[in-house]
Amino acid sequence: MARILLMEDDDDLSAVLDEVLSSKGHTVTTSRSASEAFVLIAENRYDLLITDIIVLKDDKPVPDGGISLISRLRGALSWNLEPWMKKMPIIAISGAIHNQGMSELLKISRDLGADMAFGKPTDMDDLLQAIHLLTNRSN
Secondary structure, rough: OEEEEEOOHHHHHHHHHHHHHHHHOOEEEEEEOOHHHHHHHHOOOOOEEEEEEEEOOOOOOOOOOHHHHHHHOOOOHHHHHHHHHHOOOEEEEEEOOOEEEEHHHHHHHHHHOOOOOEEEOOOOOHHHHHHHHHHHHOO
């Protein structure tokens, strides 16, 4: 089963995803911000990253979300990363702010290098199928 890093700032959703993924045999590590997730990636090897696109503080988006994390892993500055970090599959999820702009954010995350993108609420069967597909593909 896969070692999954989950970057999600909603504690309730994070707990549900952790429980569902763990019940399927995956090992899940959670973080609440892109900067925390990047530290974890630098210290540990993961098979997959699931990242929220928007991180909120006081109900306002902050720049420490999934877009910055995906950009850091796939963007121009990724040259100094370990090869596995640059190739780690990424699933982006977003409910955006009250679902406004969600489809645009998911498109942006795909354009930046996310392998798959889902809206919230996310269908668990679809998410589990995506995890299986991305962690079992040949590199």
